[in-house]
Structures are given as structure tokens and as C-alpha cells.
Amino acid sequence: MPSVTLTVNGKTHTVEVEGRTLLVELLREKLGLTGTHVGCDTSQCGACVVHLNGTSVKSCTTLALQADGASVVTIEGLAAADGTLHPMQEAFRENHALQCGFCTPGMVMSAIDLVMSHPQGLSESDIRHGLEGNLCRCTGYHNIVKAVAAAWPVMHGRELAPAE
Amino acid sequence: MYDFAYEKPTALAAAVSALTTDDEAKALAGGQTFIPVLKQRLNKPTKVVDLSSLGLSGITVTPSTVTIGAMTTHGDVANSVDVQKAIPALANLASMIGDWQVRHRGTIGGSLANNDPSACYPSALLALGGTVTTDRRTIAADDYFQGMFTTALEPGEIITSVTFPVPERAAYQKFRNPASRYAMVGVFVAKFASGVRVAITGAAQGGVFRHAAFEAALSANFLVDAIAGITTPADDLNSDIHASAAYRAHLIGVMTKRAIAAA
Ligand SMILES: Cc1cc2nc3c(=O)[nH]c(=O)nc-3n(C[C@H](O)[C@H](O)[C@H](O)COP(=O)(O)OP(=O)(O)OC[C@H]3O[C@@H](n4cnc5c(N)ncnc54)[C@H](O)[C@@H]3O)c2cc1C
Ligand code: FES
Ligand code: FES
Numbered sequence A: 001m002p003s004v005t006l007t008v009n010g011k012t013h014t015v016e017v018e019g020r021t022l023l024v025e026l027l028r029e030k031l032g033l034t035g036t037h038v039g040c041d042t043s044q045c046g047a048c049v050v051h052l053n054g055t056s057v058k059s060c061t062t063l064a065l066q067a068d069g070a071s072v073v074t075i076e077g078l079a080a081a082d083g084t085l086h087p088m089q090e091a092f093r094e095n096h097a098l099q100c101g102f103c104t105p106g107m108v109m110s111a112i113d114l115v116m117s118h119p120q121g122l123s124e125s126d127i128r129h130g131l132e133g134n135l136c137r138c139t140g141y142h143n144i145v146k147a148v149a150a151a152w153p154v155m156h157g158r159e160l161a162p163a164e
Numbered sequence B: 001m002y003d004f005a006y007e008k009p010t011a012l013a014a015a016v017s018a019l020t021t022d023d024e025a026k027a028l029a030g031g032q033t034f035i036p037v038l039k040q041r042l043n044k045p046t047k048v049v050d051l052s053s054l055g056l057s058g059i060t061v062t063p064s065t066v067t068i069g070a071m072t073t074h075g076d077v078a079n080s081v082d083v084q085k086a087i088p089a090l091a092n093l094a095s096m097i098g099d100w101q102v103r104h105r106g107t108i109g110g111s112l113a114n115n116d117p118s119a120c121y122p123s124a125l126l127a128l129g130g131t132v133t134t135d136r137r138t139i140a141a142d143d144y145f146q147g148m149f150t151t152a153l154e155p156g157e158i159i160t161s162v163t164f165p166v167p168e169r170a171a172y173q174k175f176r177n178p179a180s181r182y183a184m185v186g187v188f189v190a191k192f193a194s195g196v197r198v199a200i201t202g203a204a205q206g207g208v209f210r211h212a213a214f215e216a217a218l219s220a221n222f223l224v225d226a227i228a229g230i231t232t233p234a235d236d237l238n239s240d241i242h243a244s245a246a247y248r249a250h251l252i253g254v255m256t257k258r259a260i261a262a263a
Helices: A023-030 A087-094 A104-116 A124-130 A142-156 B012-020 B034-039 B074-079 B081-086 B088-095 B100-105 B108-114 B121-128 B212-220 B245-262
Strands: A003-008 A011-016 A049-052 A055-058 A071-073 B005-007 B025-028 B047-050 B059-061 B065-069 B131-134 B138-140 B159-165 B169-176 B183-192 B195-201
Touching: A023 A049, A049 A104, A055 A104, A055 B100, A087 A104, A087 A142, A104 A124, A104 A142, A104 B100, A124 A142, B012 B025, B012 B047, B059 B081, B065 B081, B074 B088, B074 B100, B074 B108, B081 B088, B088 B121, B088 B169, B088 B183, B108 B121, B108 B159, B121 B159, B121 B169, B121 B183, B121 B195, B169 B245, B183 B245, B195 B212, B195 B245
Parallel strands: A003 A071, B005 B047, B025 B047
Antiparallel strands: A003 A011, A049 A055, A049 A071, B059 B065, B065 B159, B131 B138, B131 B159, B169 B183, B183 B195
8 A cells, every 4th residue: 555654734644545545534534633624525615625835725636645745734733732723713713704613624724825825915805716715604704704804914913004 | 436556757758658558547637627537436547647746837938938837737827927927818817717726736737638618728728829748749729629528639648838829919708607617608819910819618519619700800800899790609509507508609709808808
């Protein structure tokens, strides 16, 4: 059986997998990291989004073997050791950006990538388009958009420059 | 998903040989089409050959051409300042494919090899009159597309890069299916000194096609009004739960007018 060596949330693992093992199966079933969800089998819902070498990807549409040598961050890797939430998690909590919570891990991982890759700022429309790959059946998205906007200044350590 | 062997060669020749010595072996690029297909058990490869370590990504721009490596992601094309300057319509097209996470993995080579009748890139390649470079030859756009999910690629042939001539003006307009994000109708219009080319995706049963009547009218006069009287026959267009053939025929006119206005 082939094996894959990768770093997940800072810890290195070597795991035996099959060719067909998906990254999300490796995370959930082999490493017990069940925070990453599976909501569809059509690569559309985004419940499975993780960071692969710093960018957000759908872990249900990535083979475990494609992640050999990579660094992966999942929802479990965000909070500090003492339990302090990541600013994006805190913003979701503050803004009531979740109801059932099923979409939340993927939503948070996508949102962090979106904020970090937009140092010049994010408009409401940028946020809505940036989260097109994440479906939520509960919230109506509005509070999620508010949470992402609220997390931007915290994550960048400065206020957004006013639009010209 | 059925199981398969996985290989990640580091040289093009090794990848070609892995694919040609076993006719049940399949190439893997970004996996954004192929992995969903495998999940649905629509394909049963013995071996999956990952193309990601062959050095096939990157963008080269000259005053007259844009060349994009097969493994370059949609996100990298969308964000490339060089592509945005040389052929803004191409960067814009890439920025509208799927969603952000799909664009982080999906590649131009995978999209063109797959030739989904609703995919975006085929319309750019055909309208710009580009060429596909493979491990063994170059193929002109007009010879490349051979019906939906069918191309001139031979078994085991690997796309290495795609070259687009820089047009005077161009635009892509997509009426997207809000659920799948693919084109229900997508129109790529490109104006060159030698004339205008118009390619339509998402609409026809045979996949992407050139619209001869629009091209003739627009080559004479590149204005929205030039195509006002031209209707598109619905005979060979797709009818499905998303849109009837007649509606798609109508959308072809509307999206082409928008593309001319945006070019
Ligand atoms: C939710 C979602 C939405 C999408 N929306 C759109 C959209 O709006 N517009 C659009 O155009 N596409 C869309 N796509 C498809 C996406 O663009 C895919 O990335 C693309 O079609 C395939 O590229 P890939 O790199 O993922 O290829 P893969 O899935 O890895 O491969 C696809 C096929 O091409 C072959 N192949 C791959 N690379 C090569 C190569 N270099 N040489 C020869 N053969 C090769 C493979 O063997 C396979 O048969 C969407 C996909 C998803 C999941
Ligand atoms: S589980 Fe739905 S996109 Fe991955
Ligand atoms: S909170 Fe229930 S799906 Fe988003």
C-alpha cells in the first residue's frame, strides 16, 4: 500500500492510504480530525475546505497522495493551545454567523484564505463572490458576510482604508 | 470509487510512457473534473498519472502571444497581471470558472483535454484561434475540438501548453447556471486585424462552435447593431432542465451583444 507523509496542523504524519483515498478521508478516518465535513459528492458545497500549502481547497476533490509532502491546516488547527479562538472563529461567534454549524468549518477556512489574500481590503461583494464555493442552508449568508468583514481588520491589524 | 495505482512522474517522457504503455491509465491534473467522475464510478482507470511534477505551469507573454503551461491553475491565470494586460478577456474568463477553491486546483490543460460542452476555456481557444502544444505536436484550435468531450488528442497524448494570439479587442460573457456555475451559454468574441471570430460554448450538442453568421457581420462592422437581425437556429442546441434549445438560441444573441459591448 502506498503511504503519504504530510504535516497536519503542525504535526507530521506518515499514513498508509489507497490510491483512491481522498484527503478528507485521510483527515477524518485516519487522523480522527472530524471537524472537516463532507456535505456533497459533487465538489460544490465547500464543507470540506482545508488549507493545502496555504491555499483553500476542497479536500473531497483532492487525493490524499496529491498531498504528499504538503502542509495542511484544518479547522482544528486554528485556535491557540489555550483555547483562544482564531479571529475568524471569534467573528463568526460574535456575529451569529452559524446556526446548525455544518458548513462552518469549510466556511471559516475559505474566509481566512479570502481575507489573507486580500490585503488591499474586501468589499461586501468581494466577500459574497469569494464564498461562492461554500453553501449554507441555514443562515442566509448575511451574518457570515458580516463576520468576514469584521475579521478583516483584526487579522490585518489595521482598519480598512475608507473607499475613495 | 474504484481503487487504482498512483504515479507522479518527474519527467514528461516518463508520464507519456506511463500513459501509453497502459491504455487504462489516465492523466490527473487539478482533479476538479476527474475526481468527481471517479467518485461516480464513471471511469475505472488502472493507474492515475499525476502531471503536477512535470514543470508544466507558468505564463509567458510576448507582444503578440500569451502562452500558458497546461498545469497553470485558473486562479493563476485570473490573477496574472501580464494576462490581464495582454488579453483581459482571458483573465476575466478564468476568474469566472467555478468557485475560488475550484480555481485553486483546476487547470487550463485539464479543461481543454476534457472539452466539456459547458466549459469556458474552449470558447477562448476557438475564438482567439490559439494552438494546443502537446508532448508530440501542435494542434490548431480549428482542428482540436471534435464534438463534446472529444478532442484531437491521441490516447496518452499530454497537453504541455496553450498559446493564444493577442487580439485587438476581446470579451467573454457567460450566462451561468447558478447551481453548477458552468456556462448555460458562454460567448467569446475576438477582433483581429484579419477579422472577427465568435465562439459559443454551453449551447450546442456538439460542444463549442464558431458562429459563422455573427463572424461575417462583425468582421464587416464591429458593432452591437451589426448582428441585430441575425437569429441562431435552435436545431442543434441543447435542451435540458436548465434551458430549452429555443431559450439558448435567444441567449446566444443576447450574450454576443453583451460581449461586443464589453470588448
Ligand atoms: C463546482 C465546480 C464548478 C465548475 N465550474 C466550471 C465553470 O464554470 N467553467 C468551466 O470551464 N469549468 C468548470 N469546472 C471544471 C473545472 O474548470 C475543471 O478544473 C476543469 O474542467 C478540469 O481541469 P482539471 O485540471 O481539474 O483536470 P482533471 O479533472 O484533473 O482532468 C480532466 C481530464 O483531462 C485529462 N487531462 C488533464 N490534464 C491533461 C493534460 N495536460 N493533457 C492531457 N490530458 C489531460 C484528464 O485525464 C481527465 O480526463 C467546475 C468544476 C467544479 C468542481
Ligand atoms: S464535500 Fe461538498 S465540496 Fe467537498
Ligand atoms: S449553519 Fe447550517 S449549513 Fe450553514
